[in-house]
Amino acid sequence: MNHVYILTLSCPDRLGLVHAVSGFLLERGGNIEEAAQYNDHGTGLFFMRVQFACDRLTHAELCQQLQSFAEPFKMQWHLHATAQPVRTVMLVSKEGHCLNDLLFRWKSGLLPLDIRAIISNHRDFYQLAASYNVPFHHIPVTLATKAQAEARAYEIIESEGAELVVLARYMQILSDELCTKLAGRAINIHHSFLPSFKGAKPYYQAHDRGVKLIGATAHYVTAHLDEGPIIEQDVARADHSKTVEDLTAMGRDTESQVLARAVKWHSERRVLLNGHKTVVFK
Template identity: 50%
Template sequence: MGYVPSDYTSEAPMNHSENAFILTIACTDACGLVGAFSSLIASMGGNITEANHHTDIKTGKAFLRFVFTNKTGSADDLRAAIQPLTEKYAADCSVYDANKPMKVVIAVSRFGHCLQELIHRQLAGILPIEICAVLSNHEDMRGFVEWAGIPYHYLPVSKENKAEQEQQIRSLFQSHDAELLILARYMQILSADMCRDFDGKAINIHHSFLPSFKGAKPYSQAHDKGVKIIGATAHYVTTDLDEGPIIEQAVERVDHSVSVEEFVNVGRDTETLALTRAVRWHAERRVMMHGNRTIVFK
């Protein structure tokens, strides 16, 4: 992939070959499954540069991910070539251009730490996304976003216009042909219809004090309780608030000497880290859904 996926501290720009593809497969496990797909790739002149495979013992479902180069074929050619195997194994298969960054839309409110890190990593070439637009129910982040050359959409929301505002988000998402909506500390609860529309296509970040410390000041509550670990969780959005399939979590230890203000700063660091990891893995097609869980090939 051009860098070591498990190295979270020193990412380097992606460096795929000119024609590189990602193939993901989900189906019931079977003898010869891995060999069948890898042999097909080889028969087409493909060279596998990364391979991942996991079988869930309880359900018998297999998950595969191949990254490979192919000098002559296109993505459509590859989709046609794997069709017989797709039918044979009743598999859910997808082929992606590994060099094409994923188009995303980011939603933010007033806290910009996650948004700023995502923009920085895109501009530095270490996050395989194209931020098509940023939307917000506040104007606070407009200056920074427009400085980065990204369109900023102010979409205020109230009880009276929530349905209309969510439709604007849908329209914006569709107009850019985006694949992922990132809720980068977007402090609005999406409607059930919105959650269903974005099933598997929206990632949220929240502090991991839930459900213990709810309300407006969770860090103050946690500080008063004397917690020893601060964390954050990045997950897919579902109709169950903050309970969607978890993609990544980050934690930091704290002790009695840490002030409430430091709690908040440490918490924001964990939020940023967990979210950027989750977005990168999703954009690299490393995350595969399995009921209420995720399979993440790191």
């Protein structure tokens, strides 16, 4: 049986890149099943995602040969075996709709994840975690214990070998140090259509402004609060009759869908960082 891989890469744009990559794979018996590329004329960068089957070489051998191939092009690249689900740790506080939605999608075979642990600063969802047979770690957070709590959470993330950390309505601001450690592998769901209504209680802010659209934004976590590269967004219509409670209820559905799409695309290696933006090959 052929092993299936996903190759993602970015490099300065130049003539012949698609030909070079496809030729490299062909020479090694790779059969391309899916391919997409994007040229960013503003930055002069080229982005590509290729899914291919190959049984001639092992993952390690492909990586070794890719290293030599990529160097003249100044490529940044990653090679992933599709047979390996993405090791994931989830963080949550007291709003469980996103967590519940992701767990259900995972168990239904809709997300290529291996959810290794759930971390929470509250005990509310330990039974939900147990029903999915996922280890639950209660780590209380106070102003006095925040540094120790973060250190313990990061210890769990590393011990589980997590490639992805999902903040499924985890209502704590991560330190700059932890954001740096998790750069490019932590996704947050913000219950607002960023860049509008950053910070706490965005539905109250939206209601006060009389918005006609409410939304949700999934983005990578950075040290700049609610300003990380955006992966996915969506909206729902509202009108003058909607209360804060109405907006909050509507928003929960949007948040769950937006986060699920972002996690799916990330775990399928469809999201490439492009400075403070993303390239998403859907």
